[in-house]
Amino acid sequence: MDPLSRRVLKKAGPVKPAHDRHDHSSEAPLYFALSKTLGVALLPINLLVELGILSVVLMATRFAALGRKLAAVTLILLALAAFSPLGNLLLYPLESRFAPWDPSRGAPDGIIVLGGSIDTDLSAAHRTPVVGHAADRLFAPAELARRYPNARIVFTGGTPRLVSTESREADHAATVLENVGIAKERLTLERDSRNTWENAIFTRQLVSPKPGERWLLVTSAFHMPRAMGVFRKAGFDVEAYPVDWRMGGRADLFSFTNMSVDGLGRTDVALREWIGLVAYRLIGRTGELLPGPGPGKD
Structure with missing residues (x-):
């Protein structure tokens, strides 16, 4: 130590x-290892970077046409994640699910x-x-x-x-x-x-x-x-x-950001959490896909 x-x-x-x-x-050791390796590789921003690299590699082979199409799709997705309200739209249902404690x-x-x-x-x-x-x-x-x-x-x-x-x-x-x-x-x-x-x-x-x-x-x-x-x-x-x-709330839902770091950050955080919700529901670690306040509770 x-x-x-x-x-x-x-x-x-x-x-x-x-x-x-x-x-x-x-x-479980296998699930934990997969979540820290394959799970990390499939996180949204990481996946876009990986697709971008793959598109460049493909353009140097006989699959150049496919590489150009993949590069175009990757660039569009990156722009949506960075500058559009996508991150806000994904975050809002999560952040608004539970009210401040009373x-x-x-x-x-x-x-x-x-x-x-x-x-x-x-x-x-x-x-x-x-x-x-x-x-x-x-x-x-x-x-x-x-x-x-x-x-x-x-x-x-x-x-x-x-x-x-x-x-x-x-x-x-x-x-x-x-x-x-x-x-x-x-x-x-x-x-x-x-x-x-x-x-x-x-x-x-x-x-x-x-x-x-x-x-x-x-x-x-x-x-x-x-x-x-x-x-x-x-x-x-x-x-x-x-x-x-x-x-800030619902008013931010359709706001565009001038900072790509903010847009990418919010999109990555939101998609990471949604992936976690789906994974935990599939393996039985939550009782519902999007847990909410219980009757008369929370």
């Missing part, structure tokens, strides 16, 4: 083990924060937490912890890498959360999960929620439908606390 990880773990205090790595609930329902017993905001490799390399994106996932629990001093705070996140390392997101998140005012005694770290399914399974095993307890689930608004579906399937009843919105 590198010196930073030892320092973080010492600071965060003892961490209750989340699970046995051979537990039947953990991710505090009038009373204080929660616990708050679960999903990982995905800290780059574990960069954090280990620079010996300090590096927040790459979705920083709202870390800001929200700080506010909630002040508002509800008796609520337990759980951060769940290990490493999403195919080849596991000693650098775990929960370890670095502990430093960030303590720096924003959350006492380490209130923090519970789940540091072995590699994806949303394992977030739900391992967190449920770790905290053993009691009947009648109310737990909030903090994650990005676009990710909330899949996260809620997974936690429900895992038998952990939680309430949605969406953060990290990428759109």
Whole structure:
């Protein structure tokens, strides 16, 4: 273990083990490997780059005509992803699925924060937490912890890498959360999960929620439908606390962007999430394609 990880773990205090790595609930090795290899290769922006390279290769062979057609199609798709409202149209059904949490329902017993905001490799390399994106996932629990001093705070996140390392997101998140005012005694770290399914399974095993307890689930608004579906399937009843919105609302649906980075980013995030929803539904990790608020809940 590198010196930073030892320092973080010492600071965060003892961490209750989340699970046995051979537990039947953990991710199937083949599925996890495919999701991190073939799944990554098929992500929208990656796929467009791959098609572009293929078109160039084809143009140097006897299939030059096919290569030119493929290049034209790829360029059109790239333009749509970068400059059209496509990303907004795909994001809106995800971000609007769950309304902001209603505090009038009373204080929660616990708050679960999903990982995905800290780059574990960069954090280990620079010996300090590096927040790459979705920083709202870390800001929200700080506010909630002040508002509800008796609520337990759980951060769940290990490493999403195919080849596991000693650098775990929960370890670095502990430093960030303590720096924003959350006492380490209130923090519970789940540091072995590699994806949303394992977030739900391992967190449920770790905290053993009691009947009648109310737990909030903090994650990005676009990710909330899949996260809620997974936690429900895992038998952990939680309430949605969406953060990290990428759109202002319905008014943004048909807005065009002048920044290709914004357009490509939104399209990639949205399509990645839709692919995840379909995959999780097909393998039975959610009960419906687009999970929504339950009757009288969320």
